[in-house]
Amino acid sequence: MSASNTNGSRAGAALTGMASRIDPATVGPAAALALMFIVYSVLSPHFLTVQNITNVLVQSAPLMILASGQTFALLMGGLDLSQGSIVSLVSVVTAGVMMHFGLPLGAAAGLGAGIGIGLVNGLLVGRARIQPFIVTLGMLYITAGAAMVVSDGSSIFGLPRPDVDYFFWFGGGFIGPVPVPTLIAVILIAAAHLVLTQTRIGRHVFAIGSNEQVAVMSGIDVGRVKIFIFLVSGGFAAVGGFMLSGRVISGQPLLGAGDILLQSIGAVIIGGTSIFGGQGGVLRTVIGVLVIAFMVNGLNLLAISTFAQQIIVGAIIILSVWVNTLQRRRT
Amino acid sequence: MSASNTNGSRAGAALTGMASRIDPATVGPAAALALMFIVYSVLSPHFLTVQNITNVLVQSAPLMILASGQTFALLMGGLDLSQGSIVSLVSVVTAGVMMHFGLPLGAAAGLGAGIGIGLVNGLLVGRARIQPFIVTLGMLYITAGAAMVVSDGSSIFGLPRPDVDYFFWFGGGFIGPVPVPTLIAVILIAAAHLVLTQTRIGRHVFAIGSNEQVAVMSGIDVGRVKIFIFLVSGGFAAVGGFMLSGRVISGQPLLGAGDILLQSIGAVIIGGTSIFGGQGGVLRTVIGVLVIAFMVNGLNLLAISTFAQQIIVGAIIILSVWVNTLQRRRT
Amino acid sequence: TQAQADAKEVAVMLPAAGDPYFKLKSCGYIEEGKKAGYDVKIYDAGGYGNLDKQVSQIQDVIQRKVSAIVLVPASSDGTVPVVEKAIDSGIPVINDGIATHSEKVSGFVGEPSYVMTELLAAYLADKLGGSGEIVMLSGPGGLDLTRFRVDGFKDYLAKYPGMKVVADKFTSTSSADALNTMQDFLQAHPGVKAVYTFNGPIAIGVVQALRAAGKKPGDVLVVTTDMEVETERLIEDGWIQATVVSQPVTMAQLAVRRAIEAAEGKSIPKETLTQASVITQSTVNAVDLSGQECQ
Amino acid sequence: MSDLANPAPTASETVLSIAGLSKAFPGVVALDGVSLDLHPGEVHALLGANGAGKSTLIKIVSGIYRADSGEIRIDGEPVEIRDAQTAQALGISVIYQDLALTPHLSVAENIFLGREFLTPLHMIDWKRTHEEARRLLDRVGIDIPTTTKVRDLGTGQKQLVEIARALGIDARILILDEPTASLSHAETDRLFELVHRLAESGVGMIYVSHRLEEIAPLVDRVTVLRDGRSVGTFPVGELDRRKVVSLITGHEGASTPAHRKRLPGEILLELRGLTRQGEFSDISLDVRRGEVLVLTGLVGAGRTELLETVFGARPADGGEIILSGTPISPASPRDAIGAGIALIPEDRRGRGVSVIMPVFANITLAALGRFARRFRLDLAQEMTHARKMIADLGIRTSSPLAPASSLSGGNQQKVALAKWLSTDAELFLFDEPTQGVDVGAKEEIYRLIDELAANGKAVVVASSDIEEVMEIADRILAVRKGRIVGEFDNRDLKASVVMDAITHGDAK
Numbered sequence A, B: 001m002s003a004s005n006t007n008g009s010r011a012g013a014a015l016t017g018m019a020s021r022i023d024p025a026t027v028g029p030a031a032a033l034a035l036m037f038i039v040y041s042v043l044s045p046h047f048l049t050v051q052n053i054t055n056v057l058v059q060s061a062p063l064m065i066l067a068s069g070q071t072f073a074l075l076m077g078g079l080d081l082s083q084g085s086i087v088s089l090v091s092v093v094t095a096g097v098m099m100h101f102g103l104p105l106g107a108a109a110g111l112g113a114g115i116g117i118g119l120v121n122g123l124l125v126g127r128a129r130i131q132p133f134i135v136t137l138g139m140l141y142i143t144a145g146a147a148m149v150v151s152d153g154s155s156i157f158g159l160p161r162p163d164v165d166y167f168f169w170f171g172g173g174f175i176g177p178v179p180v181p182t183l184i185a186v187i188l189i190a191a192a193h194l195v196l197t198q199t200r201i202g203r204h205v206f207a208i209g210s211n212e213q214v215a216v217m218s219g220i221d222v223g224r225v226k227i228f229i230f231l232v233s234g235g236f237a238a239v240g241g242f243m244l245s246g247r248v249i250s251g252q253p254l255l256g257a258g259d260i261l262l263q264s265i266g267a268v269i270i271g272g273t274s275i276f277g278g279q280g281g282v283l284r285t286v287i288g289v290l291v292i293a294f295m296v297n298g299l300n301l302l303a304i305s306t307f308a309q310q311i312i313v314g315a316i317i318i319l320s321v322w323v324n325t326l327q328r329r330r331t
Numbered sequence C: 001t002q003a004q005a006d007a008k009e010v011a012v013m014l015p016a017a018g019d020p021y022f023k024l025k026s027c028g029y030i031e032e033g034k035k036a037g038y039d040v041k042i043y044d045a046g047g048y049g050n051l052d053k054q055v056s057q058i059q060d061v062i063q064r065k066v067s068a069i070v071l072v073p074a075s076s077d078g079t080v081p082v083v084e085k086a087i088d089s090g091i092p093v094i095n096d097g098i099a100t101h102s103e104k105v106s107g108f109v110g111e112p113s114y115v116m117t118e119l120l121a122a123y124l125a126d127k128l129g130g131s132g133e134i135v136m137l138s139g140p141g142g143l144d145l146t147r148f149r150v151d152g153f154k155d156y157l158a159k160y161p162g163m164k165v166v167a168d169k170f171t172s173t174s175s176a177d178a179l180n181t182m183q184d185f186l187q188a189h190p191g192v193k194a195v196y197t198f199n200g201p202i203a204i205g206v207v208q209a210l211r212a213a214g215k216k217p218g219d220v221l222v223v224t225t226d227m228e229v230e231t232e233r234l235i236e237d238g239w240i241q242a243t244v245v246s247q248p249v250t251m252a253q254l255a256v257r258r259a260i261e262a263a264e265g266k267s268i269p270k271e272t273l274t275q276a277s278v279i280t281q282s283t284v285n286a287v288d289l290s291g292q293e294c295q
Numbered sequence D: 001m002s003d004l005a006n007p008a009p010t011a012s013e014t015v016l017s018i019a020g021l022s023k024a025f026p027g028v029v030a031l032d033g034v035s036l037d038l039h040p041g042e043v044h045a046l047l048g049a050n051g052a053g054k055s056t057l058i059k060i061v062s063g064i065y066r067a068d069s070g071e072i073r074i075d076g077e078p079v080e081i082r083d084a085q086t087a088q089a090l091g092i093s094v095i096y097q098d099l100a101l102t103p104h105l106s107v108a109e110n111i112f113l114g115r116e117f118l119t120p121l122h123m124i125d126w127k128r129t130h131e132e133a134r135r136l137l138d139r140v141g142i143d144i145p146t147t148t149k150v151r152d153l154g155t156g157q158k159q160l161v162e163i164a165r166a167l168g169i170d171a172r173i174l175i176l177d178e179p180t181a182s183l184s185h186a187e188t189d190r191l192f193e194l195v196h197r198l199a200e201s202g203v204g205m206i207y208v209s210h211r212l213e214e215i216a217p218l219v220d221r222v223t224v225l226r227d228g229r230s231v232g233t234f235p236v237g238e239l240d241r242r243k244v245v246s247l248i249t250g251h252e253g254a255s256t257p258a259h260r261k262r263l264p265g266e267i268l269l270e271l272r273g274l275t276r277q278g279e280f281s282d283i284s285l286d287v288r289r290g291e292v293l294v295l296t297g298l299v300g301a302g303r304t305e306l307l308e309t310v311f312g313a314r315p316a317d318g319g320e321i322i323l324s325g326t327p328i329s330p331a332s333p334r335d336a337i338g339a340g341i342a343l344i345p346e347d348r349r350g351r352g353v354s355v356i357m358p359v360f361a362n363i364t365l366a367a368l369g370r371f372a373r374r375f376r377l378d379l380a381q382e383m384t385h386a387r388k389m390i391a392d393l394g395i396r397t398s399s400p401l402a403p404a405s406s407l408s409g410g411n412q413q414k415v416a417l418a419k420w421l422s423t424d425a426e427l428f429l430f431d432e433p434t435q436g437v438d439v440g441a442k443e444e445i446y447r448l449i450d451e452l453a454a455n456g457k458a459v460v461v462a463s464s465d466i467e468e469v470m471e472i473a474d475r476i477l478a479v480r481k482g483r484i485v486g487e488f489d490n491r492d493l494k495a496s497v498v499m500d501a502i503t504h505g506d507a508k
Ligand SMILES: Nc1ncnc2c1ncn2[C@@H]1O[C@H](COP(=O)(O)OP(=O)(O)OP(=O)(O)O)[C@@H](O)[C@H]1O
Pocket: A331, D025, D026, D028, D029, D030, D048, D049, D050, D051, D052, D053, D054, D055, D056, D057, D097, D396, D397, D398, D405, D406, D407, D408, D409, D410, D411, D436
């Protein structure tokens, strides 16, 4: 029976969050993470310091949030390629509106815009039944274009005081010793985890990702669930974008144009959520994000040249997942 | 017997894509393409000219080749995210070697490097059994880093004559009225199509993408086929990169860093090949590429502002696929 | 007639119109065109990485038979073939800021990128008395522009054995990336005295990192290039010590003017260099910013 | 001990001999020291309850699983069967239980997958491929075009294609894992002829089935597995049904309960001229509460399509669906479920259960509402319910948290049943409910169906298993080529009458 639980925890644990012992899928990335910690700590006296760990947690908070949203899309067997563009759009809309109407309205408008894009994604996937890849690829361009049009292509600086200070608070402030962005990330992750493991719609997400036909035959309103999924993915991206903008107290039309989309998807998959859907969860994603965040941080501390860094990053990504494939070498 | 013959021929037709009745999946993109042609021709006198059409075909040749290779990866239910980086690596290696040892060796080294990356991808996916997404994501970074290291982060120019002229010939030369890049693209596409539809390994690609477990049960050496797939994808990316470099007669460490990867994958899916594998083909991909290429060309001719362009591009992508989903309603 | 490139159109090809630097310039292009009654269309390759896209765009405007092209190449050499094609088909091409490596190019209007960052290095050497730890956020790796600026800066510093570049990294021009990287650098090199940044957005990220680390303005010297609204503010507040500017808008206007002259068959100078000057807190209000914004 | 029954055959006359084969999966011992001999020309039945280890044994012999211990000999030579290629090279051919076909490839391609015909130029020889495929399909008696994509086939048709594929490999050892699970008597008889002919030509065959009535006429010897152990090998002559049942279940098989007469209530479901182009046309029928109506027919008759249409999974082209007096037009299964209809699909893995989801989640998926507290699901209650169903239906799983993929075929079918029995529907549509289910469980399922009827539910069953039909039906509708060709009241009715109708009858 003891063995039976391990067997069970594979599919069951992620789905119910009732993992008695650790989720096998996370062994690889967790090991990679541990290894990094050891190596970096040995090589750099600056790595294992409260200050540095705090930094990394703050730095990675936006990615944590994006990736948690992305997890929903992957769990249903889809993708959300528009997250990066949403970050950019939210950034310029928030700053633009804030410039004249203050933070509250700015935030409302910015987050609203991001969620709006998510809704459009959801409707196109859930109702028009177009595949997520195409929909979000299209919205990637549309949203990026919108961000450019809104900001007329230039960054928005010089936000009014005192609003700008509150704005920064969301991106880099502290409550006592606790960094605000990290706090927000933790709350959203907890919520996402709860929804996925403890609610009906969460279960439906897994069902659709596992086998959409079966989900349909079981009377699940697949369209509705898909809309929900892209609302979450877009909404989380919006919050992440808001945070990033707060950190740099400005609206930047290219804020999400960089690596962040690839990192968001990468983190989910490194964490062990299946691209084909049905298996995984946000807790796995958290580990994936930590791998990415500490990986780069350590390399920066060691002043590894940028080019060499890329090579190492790639290697770590592959290795962290390879460990898993080694485990299941049976039957 | 007569029955079986008709069967045979019909199968032949359907399978070789030379179907008497057109492949339903291509209706959407084809319609989009036709519509664009009409609109653009009306709005711009410069669009429907031999010169312009030739330009676009030359411009899109490298993408044609990349996307054809990418098609293999998607047909097996995978992805090749390293194609862009391969383009960059091939570019700098070719130019670097060419600088001192001339074009033949340069070409050999460059293409060799690209194929080498493909081989590594293949071994990691086919033998180490790591999922394609992770493998090629890792190789995306590794290869990009390698390109930077090789070129020390700056582009390589001032290539020796006369080699440089032959080099350009591959990227922009003509044989009579026929542009060389287009010619090469057509040959490679034809080859890819033949392999996929008429050879054993080609059908095995479909079988794996259709249901890997069954492929294994049928005694197919899945690992070997996967290695083959990434060799093709990487090799084609290498040729594309070689062409692009020839077109700009230099080695560019960022040559593949831009949109090209997304376009390569996008073209395949717009063309109607399923992300989940098992369904599609290079002929569909060709249409996908044409949609992308003419879309942008027309918008440039119309001098639509770049920001607006992005929005239109996104819309066209979504619409071209939507048409398909409208067809198949029932069951 | 939107589509018809009636004879009076100048196409301006930018590698990354989203960059504040180019935003700044774009009004210069357009206004100058208006003055001469020319229509100016701006094309954006959407990032320095998209050389291929820029080449295609140039081919497309050759199709449109525009009167002249102002080109900020995504790559000095990568654009050679297509530029020569344009010129051969009778469309003059003026380089703005970055040169295309071809004798055929009709003209070059520019800032001496190499010299500009030399000036910054000189400024720091002077401020730090020739010794101190320096970190560099060098901007997007693999660009000619980046290369010139980094070389200018490093080559000059080489004269001062006491001034060490203890860490440098190529990052995107996103403030967020710069912020993360700078935080990491501060961890590893608490004693860092000065920071070189590729441009404004990166400088802003750096300043945010310094703020987050509880530094006061001036604790760490920050130098950058170009002059944007925010850069100016940060110089006044003492967060950024110096920036080096040529006159982006003036350049833009010159480039378009030369382009039009060439299009109208006038002969134009092969090279028109603009003035590069360092701006510090003391000079920020004094210096002539006429080249910085549109009237 | 298996050899007490008959003298151990010497190597020369055993084409396949398995000794002490063991295999454990996380949480279960699937096989525990199983031995078995197969003579040339012998048809050897491998029987056992769901989860007894039959398919596992087969997958080891065909190179899909690796045994933990034990030895396999071919012609007396010890062999190591590393993968499917090796197995094929050794002349072993298998008809897998969960049909091993690739959906997106054509029937012909599937038949020759991995063994393609090539032209001298190493291109695929399509003409030959399709001709040979046609020939094989004709042998198993199915007239679908060889170009049809397998995903467009119904379960029964897939089964026949799978058989054709296995026949294509001229093997010396043919293993059939529940080949008749969703076939009706006509296709089954045809299959038996083929088996006999192969036996005469010296092919040794291992035959797995839960339809015990097939055993006597077909096989020479019987090996029974129980919980992964062999309980013996017997000449078929020494066994009667009762003995077999007790060997399989481990206790004296309670003889099947006499068919209870039921008292039908008012009409719940009426179909009026229901039609779907190319699948079925002009179907009219009534089903009363407390009644069990059985639709029987040949493979491809269209019963599945009919049921799926009533369930809203396929749009009807014409006709009416009337539920307790009011016409409904369910646009989706969701609507149908809302109206109190449940459908247990025929295609277990495609539509019935999500194999990568845990067992418990599959069981509760269609009835999550029952476990929803304001925002959250009551996981504890969910588990309790799942455990109850697992016990009731005797589902053999290592844990409710185990993925359904880790269950044996029959146990997966039980999960599908458990899932729909968890809903509180009024009208139950069962499509081949007992396919691949063992004798013990079959009785249990019949009892459950009885119970549903007794509680005033209406039950429609599509079944190809004539024994089952006679066992559970109040009324029988014979379906042929998408039309109703006969209606029978199941009193003193002869099976032959029904069989005749579904094979030859034409629409009234
Ligand atoms: N891949 C697997 N992982 C874990 N357990 C498995 C796996 N495959 C089979 N089992 C277990 O091994 C046991 C035997 O399974 P098997 O499929 O051989 O039974 P079977 O005799 O074929 O049953 P059925 O008549 O239902 O097909 C079952 O308890 C099943 O749960």
